[in-house]
Amino acid sequence: MDTTSRASTTGTAGTAADQAVKETLEDYTLRFAPRSYRRWTPMVVATTALGGIAYLADFSIGAGIGLTHGTGNALVAIAVAAVVIFVTGVPLAYYGARYNLDLDLITRGSGFGYYGSVLTSVIFASFTFIFFALEGSIMAQGLKLGLHLPLWIGYLVSTFMVIPLVVYGMKALSRLQVWTTPVWLVLMIAPLVYLIAQDPGTVDRFLGYAGTDGDGGVDTASVLLGAGVCLSLIAQIGEQIDYLRFMPPRTEANRRTWWAAVLMAGPGWVVLGALKQAIGVFLAVHILTEVGPAAATEPIQQFRGAFDAMMPSWLVIPLAVVLVVISQIKINVTNAYSGSLAWTNSFTRITGHYPGRMVFVLVNLGFALALMEADMFGFLNDILGFYSNCAIAWVVTVATDIGVNKFLLKLSPLQPEFRRGMLYAVNPVGVVAFVAASGLSIAAYFHALGDTLQPYSPVVAAVLAFALTPLTAIATRGRYYLRRADDGIAEPLLDADGNPSAVVLDCHVCHQPYERPDLTACRTHDAVVCSLCLSTDRIGDHILPARPPAA
Structure with missing residues (x-):
């Protein structure tokens, strides 16, 4: 073609x-x-997709939860979020890989309609620039430590260095991810293994850490507050699907490999993500007395402390900076790429004009740079806790439409549809479920429904989206899926x-x-x-x- x-x-x-x-x-x-473009094997696509989750934000997220609520609450929160993300990710990853569509196109035919899915495109685009800003901030911290660059210059460097890579799309991204992943894995895992082997007592200190707001025990409110922050990553499945849509056709010959690749690179990303969050808690506790609670959430400080225990001092900072730069490039080319797709989709549908994707690469980078300059890293958990309510409502709505409305109730067309003219402009099934679930969960998050419900805002988002999606489909008898x-x-x-x-x-x-x-x-x-x-x-x-x- x-x-x-x-x-x-x-x-x-x-x-x-x-x-x-x-x-x-x-x-x-x-x-x-x-199909003419999808020339990669299932495992090459999977490796490329997994390379995109090399971000260091997980370490900051895990550290922030652990230092606040204690190790026990943090580990349970991470596990709860991982289960929710995995379960909701399976149907989305399958549809993306089987029918070769990105998550926006899947969303159109899974309850939202042609124009209704603009709502979720904006939510996903916001995810990409929020996490681009987070990773860019982490890289700027590394450049400040290693090269003494002022943070504002580091923000500029981390933003503009990804543009040449994003221009060349999937081919360049696949090469970048495949070649850098082994180096990244060694630099991330080696310090952890060394610390545990050399000083087993670090594990006891890690497990016994009570947190600033905790008493050493596990309680529901702390777990849910922590899980809410972790669940802000639920929209990551959209970036995974941006790669999975290039999977080759599934046949009897490649069936097992195809399924393994889809599960590994689709919902399976959260297994590695949860592991990184737990490591972030471990490293933060390890360096806490040395650097203090504010710096302990910074990955550059975490890995500097870890490398310092296992290698000559002259090598510590250079290696820590290399890890940060590799990680930032690997994820932020994906953030810039996926964000530009989401903005372009929305703009083209609303205006009927297609300006080209590179325009929105720059738009997305502009939003990310503004967040970095506003020091979003300083109020990271607040941003992610708020955002997670919208992300949960969207992903759970689409996953429920696929799993329940399509396969169980048979009210939603089994085969996804995305073409204009085939879909109604707005389908109340997804729009009503999403708006109600995200609206009420945000109200709960900001204490509008009382202090008792505030920690439960992620639960409100998930439960309402899961319940309202089939109920609305039943009420409308599935009439608004296909035009x-x-x-x-x-x-x-x-x-x-x-x-x-x-x-x-x-x-x-x-x-x-x-x-x-x-x-x-x-x-x-x-x-x-x-x-x-x-x-x-x-x-x-x-x-x-x-x-x-x-x-």
Whole structure:
């Protein structure tokens, strides 16, 4: 397939050339990822996806929870959050890998509708720049310690150094992640193993740490407050799916490898994430008396303290800085990439104009830089605790729609749909569940429902989203999922193995070849039109008329 993406903003073939948009990379920003581009093996895709979770924010998050609530509460909170993230991540990862769609496209057909999912695109975009800012702050701390750069310069360096890598998309990202992951793993794990082997007493001090707000025991409120911060990472599944959508077709020959890769790189990311959070608690307790509670949450200080115990002093700071820089690059190219996809999706749907993804790379980086300059690291847990309510409501709503509404109640179409004209503008199933769950959980978080419920705001978000998604589907009898029962093309959408068809047809608007799942029939011509041209059709000239499925 030609990797040049084109779009008509007027809906007429005659003006298509003037409105053509040439992508700077093969990222399939707004559309299904074609089979012709998905040349990687399942394990290469999985390794690339897992390379994107090399961020050091987990160490800060774990340290912050542990120092406040104590080791016992922190470990239970981390485990609770990990279970929720894994369970909700399975259906999302499966749909992304099986049907080669990103999470926004999955969300459209899983309860939100064509325009309704703009809400969740903004939530996901916010996730990417919040965590870009967090990782950039950590890198700036490393550059200050190692090179004596002022923090504000470090923020600029950490922001702009990722741009050249993001420009080249999946091919460059896969090479970067595969080659840097072994180095990162050695630098992260070796100090921990050495400290435990040399001084087993560090484990006892770690397990016995009571925290500033704790009494050494495990209590529900502390666990839930800590889990709420950890659950801010639930939206990470969106970044994992940005890689998983490039999985090859699932066949009988690769079935086991395919499933292993999906589970490992999809929901499985949280296993490593939870481990890093626990290590963050361990390292923070280890260096606490030396650096104090404020600096103990900084990964650069944690690893400096760990390296200092096992190697010559002249090597300590350089290695700690190398670890921080590698980690920041590995995750922030993903944050910048995924954030740009989310912003582009939202902007194109709302305006009918596609400006190119690189515009939104810069927009996302601008938001992240502003947060860094505002010293977001100083109030990290407050930001993440608030954000987690929105993220939980979104992910649980979509996961419930897939697991319950599609497979159990049969009210939601089993096969995901994302194309304009096939979906209603807004589906109350997802929108109502998301708005109610996130709204009430945020109210609980800010004590509006009383002090007793405040720690339970993540539970409010998850329970309401899980309950309201099927209830709303039942109340509406699933009428607002599909605007049409068929897309007007006789060629089957799936092949004999149930994978998206690889048959190629030409879009009559932009005159480019696209695979079958990316096309619908045109309303006014005896031809087909691609999903991007449908998205940028401002007058609706090509959009098929409504024809709801039979009850």
